Amino acid sequence: MRAAIPHVPNGRASALAVLACVNGLVLASAPAFATVNVNTAQQSELQSTRGLDKYRAKAIIEYRNQYGPYLSVADLAKAIGPAVAGKVASQVAFDGPPYVPPPQPAKPARKKP
Numbered sequence: 001m002r003a004a005i006p007h008v009p010n011g012r013a014s015a016l017a018v019l020a021c022v023n024g025l026v027l028a029s030a031p032a033f034a035t036v037n038v039n040t041a042q043q044s045e046l047q048s049t050r051g052l053d054k055y056r057a058k059a060i061i062e063y064r065n066q067y068g069p070y071l072s073v074a075d076l077a078k079a080i081g082p083a084v085a086g087k088v089a090s091q092v093a094f095d096g097p098p099y100v101p102p103p104q105p106a107k108p109a110r111k112k113p
Contacts, residue, residue, distance in 0.1 A: 035093040038076060039069040051087045056080045070094050 036049050038060055046057035063079035070076050071094060077085035 035091055037093045037095070039064065039094060049088055049091050051084060051091070052080075056084060 036045050038046070041060075043054065043057045043061060046052050046060055047054055052060070059079050060076070064070065070079075073085050073089045073092075075094075076088075076092065080088075
């Protein structure tokens, strides 16, 4: 079944039809919110999430480094509080490859006198 295209003078009907199709594709493919994986994100990525400032982003990373990956919003609430976790729940993801913390620098060996 073909969609009816209204008559537009001067042969602009096909241009409008193409524009409507392209516009529909763009709207259909755009996500409602960009999600950030809290298990792999760096501080700058976390800060780009609405509701997370640099202090909360740092708290997320410190908690993740100490206790391992987040599995749910309840885990995230332990780091940033339940109110903030609830606000950012629709903007974060927990799946994907697990976070691997950066290697800790080796302590220099002491020289014996």
